[in-house]
Amino acid sequence: MNDNQLLRYSRHILLPEIGIEGQEKLNAAHALLIGAGGLGSPIALYLAASGIGTLTICDADQVDLTNLQRQIVHRSDGIGKNKVDSARDTLAAINSEVEVRALVERVEGERLDALVAEADVVLDGCDNFATRHAVNRACVKHRKPLVSGAGVRFDGQIAVFDMRADDAPCYACLFPEDAETEEVRCAVMGVFAPLTGIVGTIQAAEALKVLTGVGKTLAGRLLLLDALTMELRTVGLKKDPACAVCGKR
Numbered sequence: 001m002n003d004n005q006l007l008r009y010s011r012h013i014l015l016p017e018i019g020i021e022g023q024e025k026l027n028a029a030h031a032l033l034i035g036a037g038g039l040g041s042p043i044a045l046y047l048a049a050s051g052i053g054t055l056t057i058c059d060a061d062q063v064d065l066t067n068l069q070r071q072i073v074h075r076s077d078g079i080g081k082n083k084v085d086s087a088r089d090t091l092a093a094i095n096s097e098v099e100v101r102a103l104v105e106r107v108e109g110e111r112l113d114a115l116v117a118e119a120d121v122v123l124d125g126c127d128n129f130a131t132r133h134a135v136n137r138a139c140v141k142h143r144k145p146l147v148s149g150a151g152v153r154f155d156g157q158i159a160v161f162d163m164r165a166d167d168a169p170c171y172a173c174l175f176p177e178d179a180e181t182e183e184v185r186c187a188v189m190g191v192f193a194p195l196t197g198i199v200g201t202i203q204a205a206e207a208l209k210v211l212t213g214v215g216k217t218l219a220g221r222l223l224l225l226d227a228l229t230m231e232l233r234t235v236g237l238k239k240d241p242a243c244a245v246c247g248k249r
């Protein structure tokens with residue numbers, strides 16, 4: 001680490017739990033972020049500011065005016081730009097040492113598979129169940145830790161599915177792929193602006209913990225947040241032996 005890096009990351013290095021060793025792990029790490037929206041914004045901002053080595057961001061959408069109420073990585077002059085390009089510009093202004101790979105695509109199939117395979121941690125900040133399940137399947141297949149988050153109205157949830165462990169539950173253990181889950185989207189239901197910031201920030205924190213091995217992650221737990229009362233509770237998660245995605249592993 002050069003003198004500039006020692007200064008830039010000094011407040012991490014001062015933490016005995018992280019130190020130079022932990023910071024070097026972050027500087028060498030590759031995170032894959034699905035979605036550059038409400039959750040993806042704080043995730044990208046904190047991972048870049050923290051000095052993650054490489055951040056691959058996938059999102060096929062363009063910035064529009066309705067995004068700016070909560071998608072804080074984007075600016076008014078970014079309206080009409082690809083979200084990933086808008087995010088890359090903001091991140092470069094914060095920390096140009098981070099290699100940001102901006103992919104204007106809704107990744108799926110083999111493409112998603114290959115991206116997950118080369119990442120050290122995967123963060124899901126997408127807004128639909130089809131993508132969530134596809135990301136989960138790829139993480140189970142390649143045994144990658146998945147940091148999952150969701151937020152709509154005033155309700156948020158966060159979990160870590162750390163597929164590096166044999167007994168880890170996956171996203172489908174909690175929400176089976178064939179379940180008739182009602183899709184609740186911000187575009188219809190509304191979303192409290194800071195809720196996405198809180199959920200995404202917790203996801204960023206969990207990813208940094210996964211990468212450095214610091215503390216105890218939300219692996220095997222689902223954290224539920226009610227921003228109306230600002231109450232948090234955690235529910236234990238268990239692997240479902242009959243899960244169609246991870247059950248026969």
Ligand SMILES: [Zn+2]
Pocket residue numbers: 169170171172173174239240243244245246247
């Ligand atoms: Zn499962």
